[in-house]
Amino acid sequence: MPKRAPSDTSQTADVRERIMETASALFYEMGARAVGVDLVVARAGVAKTSLYRYFRTKDDLVAAFLQREDEDFWAKWDSVAAQHPGAPLQQLEAHCDWIGERLARPGYRGCPQLNIAAEFSDETHPARQVAIAHKAELRARLESLIAEMGIQPASRAAGQIALLINGAFVSAQILEPDEAAGLLKQAVKAILNAQAPKGKA
Amino acid sequence: MPKRAPSDTSQTADVRERIMETASALFYEMGARAVGVDLVVARAGVAKTSLYRYFRTKDDLVAAFLQREDEDFWAKWDSVAAQHPGAPLQQLEAHCDWIGERLARPGYRGCPQLNIAAEFSDETHPARQVAIAHKAELRARLESLIAEMGIQPASRAAGQIALLINGAFVSAQILEPDEAAGLLKQAVKAILNAQAPKGKA
DNA sequence: TCTAAATGATACAGACCTGTCTGTTTTACT
DNA sequence: AGTAAAACAGACAGGTCTGTATCATTTAGA
Structure with a gap:
């Protein structure tokens, strides 16, 4: 039971790009120290492993x-x-x-x-x-x-x-x-x- | 074996004041979010209970x-x-x-x-x-x-x-x-x- | 000197954090 | 269709954080 249809619309965006956009909005709005990576991946609808593939830390x-x-x-x-x-x-x-x-x-x-x-x-x-x-x-x-x-x-x-x-x-x-x-x-x-x-x- | 002689010199300063001074220096230097209360009490040479007596949070x-x-x-x-x-x-x-x-x-x-x-x-x-x-x-x-x-x-x-x-x-x-x-x-x-x-x- | 308040020392609970590991599923390319 | 890379899902380790609880010790005033 996939939570989102695999070839859903509009989510074709690069995973890296989706992480960047979500993180940017959150970091700016709340401050970088106040935002955990778990929140970023949850908001971005992305796996934590993906985040750490594109960003070392x-x-x-x-x-x-x-x-x-x-x-x-x-x-x-x-x-x-x-x-x-x-x-x-x-x-x-x-x-x-x-x-x-x-x-x-x-x-x-x-x-x-x-x-x-x-x-x-x-x-x-x-x-x-x-x-x-x-x-x-x-x-x-x-x-x-x-x-x-x-x-x-x-x-x-x-x-x-x-x-x-x-x-x-x-x-x-x-x-x-x-x-x-x-x-x-x-x-x-x-x-x-x-x-x-x-x-x- | 007390770590400091009871009526030591110069440490007669108010406990609250010692906490304030230490916390102020640390917060300014490192940022408030980067400084934990444990570090404050350690630097101030004060018990954590004392900190939470003078400051609710x-x-x-x-x-x-x-x-x-x-x-x-x-x-x-x-x-x-x-x-x-x-x-x-x-x-x-x-x-x-x-x-x-x-x-x-x-x-x-x-x-x-x-x-x-x-x-x-x-x-x-x-x-x-x-x-x-x-x-x-x-x-x-x-x-x-x-x-x-x-x-x-x-x-x-x-x-x-x-x-x-x-x-x-x-x-x-x-x-x-x-x-x-x-x-x-x-x-x-x-x-x-x-x-x-x-x-x- | 006796007593009450203040302080110290420390363990602890519960939550959160970063980063890793494992295993499954989906995508993309040939 | 088949294969390799990418993504997902989720648990987990190890650490840190805030705030509380417990109990011993020191101070200060009567």
Whole structure:
């Protein structure tokens, strides 16, 4: 008596992919430490042996979750940037817009990278490496955008805006979420205007 | 054979206080979920029964930890503010200074309130209430400082600076820590100048 | 000094966790 | 159709966790 018809519809999805999706949702919603592998496999409708075939340990699964979030984030970033080619200021504003949009989503619970970094203090944890790389990448992308605007030193303004973005991530769940979006955008403008040699806001 | 002489020196400290101090250090350093009560009592040199006499559950101990951090934070805030009576701008700058100093301390691992909020997703968790109240208090204090400066609307600039401060907290452990301090201070100035009707930076 | 409260030491219950093992069933490919 | 890989199902080991129960010991006050 199989619990599900063998060639059921819609469950043709890769087993690995189903595990990833379920684990991602659970880890983000409840925190990685609060979610056991038994819950993941139960929710995913998958055997525990399958999980451990694709992921050596639970820590690896957590790292894979962050890696996936990282890729999704930059894919979105790239697609938004592509809508304003050669216009760094418009790009930055557009990024603030979609990021701000996410902050106001129901169930928003902060930046996954920051949350996992808060949960796992061990510097050598595989997921922490992903988080650090992610934040370095954010910093680098902001810096090149700002350099494109002709603002000097680009590193300083980029760092300030990185502070603002990370601050918006963590503040959205503590303060009113829809407020953070507006604050972020206004503050970014203020930072840019303060540093710009030729202010053309 | 008692492991410690009964009236030993320096251990006359309250049992409850010894538990609080040990738990605070461990929770902050490793994360509350990663620290078991057995580790706390072992480090504190205290019986588990004593812990459960003063704290009904571990969650209560976590909440007490955050409460204590909250009180220490505002005590420091008040003492710094008292050094610049009637000078809100100097106060805000001084706050940026000591906060920036903390970010660069060895072993800095972010804002305890934000870390615990990231670890415990349950909205009803007692510690989460403390964290939310703490961040609301930060926002309120910033707002009154900025209103004192004559900047309108105070709420907006306060929100932007709250974003910056929270961003500095979480970014310090990801980026270079001593950099965050400078970025914070510069960015706060930029925000103030952008909003001030009469800029006297 | 006597007594009551506080503390210590430790075992324990019950639950949960990660990761493995075994054996069966389903899928996919030839 | 036949075969090998993949997936399922479920038990299980070994550990950790929270919270309680038991009993000895120490402290503090009358």
